[in-house]
Every structure is written in structure tokens, then in C-alpha cells.
Amino acid sequence: MLSAVVVAIGTAMSAFWILSANSWMHTPAGHEMRDGVAFPVDWWAIVFNPSFPYRIAHMLNASYRTAGFVVLAVSCRYLLKGDHVEEARIMLHMAIGLLVVLAPLQILIGDLHGLNTLKHQPTKVAAMEAHWDSSKPDDFHIFAWPDAKAEKNHFEISIPHGLSLILTHQWNGLIPGLKDVPPNDRPPLVTVFFAFRIMIAIGFFMAAAAVFGAFLWWRGKLFETRWYLLVMAQTWWMGFIAVIAGWVVTESGRQPWLVQGILRTADATSPVIGPAIAVIFALFVVVYSIVFSAGIYFINRLIVKGLDAAAADEPAILLGGTLAAAGKTTKGA
Ligand code: HEM
Secondary structure, eight states, rough: OHHHHHHHHHHHOOOOOHHHHHHHHHHHSSSSEETTTTSSSOOOHHHHOTTTHHHHHHHHHHHHHHHHHHHHHHHHHHHHHHHHHHHHHHHHHHHEEEHHHHHHHHHHHHHHHHHHHHOOOOOHHHHHHOOTTTTOOEEEEEEEEEEETTEEEEEEEEETTHHHHHHHHSSSSSOGGGGGOGGGOOHHHHHHHHHHHHHHHHHHHHHHHHHHHHHHHHTTTTTTTTTHHHHHOOOHHHHHHHHHHHHHHHHHTTEEOOOOOOOOEGOOSSSSOHHHHHHHHHHHHHHHHHHHHHHHHHHHHHHHHOOHHHSSOOOOOOOOOOHHHHHHHHHHO
């Protein structure tokens, strides 16, 4: 238990610094430019740059709820199979208890995150929403196919004035559009637009699933509602996909900048020849495909197998237990 807590604190501290550095590249602050080079002048402003508080809150919440959905799905599988029922009930209660708070909270944090992005990186928000014209209020596009060449969207299904209402809280509120910047200053539209929708759709599904689970718990029907357990048993992967989609939005959305307004990605490339990069990239793809497939296979096997009998026994060494008892169990093992 203690090691789990220490790992959780350690990874949160690691996330703090990674996200601070990453956020600085989105919303640089606390520096001054001399001959095209950024020099630090205020470390507080650098570490706590404008997008950092939103990003760390959003990312930590994303990680905890991703883990929460894994626990939720595993507990549902056990309940459906009638395996480890006592443990599964505790797991399900713990997961729902955590997720009913975190999942709706993520929508709120995400909304604030988006408003902050609108202030500092309006072109990214315009790309997320495939919004072209800053002189017109914008609809919220549930679906569209953004066409960068024609500078318009095809097949739009939209909620009229939806985006103006979300981002400005006004019916006719105006938001900067993609046409405000030249075409070579715009991010890859289709990627950002769809990745954003995947993240949001999963976010709303997760929130609805957690709130409904809490409702069933309140009505005393959580363990008996078979269709809910059946659906939830399949959802362990959802958080991972939403996290990847979120990062695709964030990182593709800041293109063509590596450091917003300071350094373009094209100017930051190192003088390594193309084929060398291609070989390294191919190696990454091969190695990670093997590692990820093996990881997914192994995790799935662990879930299917469940707690083995030895692990489910009393712990071998209890705090305050006798040395003799510990020795006996260790020998037995
Ligand atoms: C449902 C409502 C959600 C909203 C309104 C929302 C909003 C946003 C916005 C606006 C960004 C981009 C910020 C930027 O690049 O400046 C973002 C990024 C991100 N989102 Fe979401 N999000 C939601 C749900 C989720 C969910 C469910 C997850 C994962 C479980 C998630 C994980 C992420 C991650 C990992 C990033 C990249 C890191 C970051 O910039 O914070 N989001 N989200």
C-alpha cells in the first residue's frame, strides 16, 4: 500500500515538471528575447506559465480516471463471472466513488482549459472547432469535414451558435477564425478536429457512466444491473484513448510552432539526414508495437486469470505479526 502511494506521489511530481516544461512551449512566459534566444528572467513565471495550472489539473484527472475505469471494468468482469465477488464489490464501489467526482469535474476543467487556450492560442481553438471566419458567430460542429484548401467545411452537422455560447457565453459572440492567420500558420485541421471530438465524446460517456453507476448504487441496484455491468466490463481502454486523443489535440494544435510565437518546428529540426530519421522511426514503431501488444496481452491475461489463490491469502508478513509466522509462510512459498 505504502509503495503504491509513493509511486503515485512520484509520478505526480514527475508530471508536474514535464507538464510545466511542455506548457511553457505552449504559453511561454518569464523570459526575454536577446538576439533570437530566450533567456530566463523569472523562474516562477516560467514554471507557473499561463497554461500550466489547467494542463496539470486536466492531465492528473485524466490519469486517475483512466485508472478508475480499468478498476471499474475489471470489477464488472469479476461480478459477471461470479469470481472474487467480495473484492469485486469493493473495487466497484471505490471506482464509482472516485469517478462520480472526477469525471464531471474533468468537463469543467476542460472547459476552463479551452477558455485559457482561446486567450493564448486562438488558432488552436479555431482548428479544434473548424471555425473559419472571425466575423461570424460560430455553431458547434458535432460533425464536419474541414477542407483546408477550400477554407470551408463539408457535411456539417451543427448546433447553431453553440460555440459562441460555450466560448463567449453570448449568442452572437465572436471568436478568432482560421482565416485570421495565413495558411502556413494553421495546424493540421482534420487531425485536431477529430482528435478533439474523440476526447470529448469519451469524456461525456465516462461522466454519464459514472453518474449512472452512482445512481444505481444509491438505489441499491448496482450489483444486480447486469446490462450496466456488461457494458462497463468493456470500457477499460477508453481512458487511454482519450488521453492519446487529448495529446494529439494539444501537440498537433500548436503546429507550426514548437514554442508558440518564438520557434517554428521547421526551424528546430536537427541536421540529421532523412533516411537516418526514417530508420530510427521504423525501429520505434517495431519496438513499441511489440512492447504494447505484449503489454496488452499480459494485462488482459492478468484480468482474465484474476487474483490467484496465494495472493488472495492473508499477507505473509503482517505488521505486528510474529517472526515465526512470517518464517513459516515464507518457507511455504
Ligand atoms: C469532456 C470534456 C473535456 C474537455 C472540454 C476537454 C478539453 C480539453 C482541451 C481544450 C484540451 C487542449 C488544451 C490545449 O492544448 O491548450 C485538452 C487536452 C487534453 N485532454 Fe481533454 N477535455 C475533455 C475530456 C478529456 C478526457 C476524458 C481525457 C482523458 C481521460 C482528456 C485528456 C486530455 C489530455 C491528456 C490532453 C493533453 C494535455 C493537456 O493539454 O491538458 N480530456 N482537453
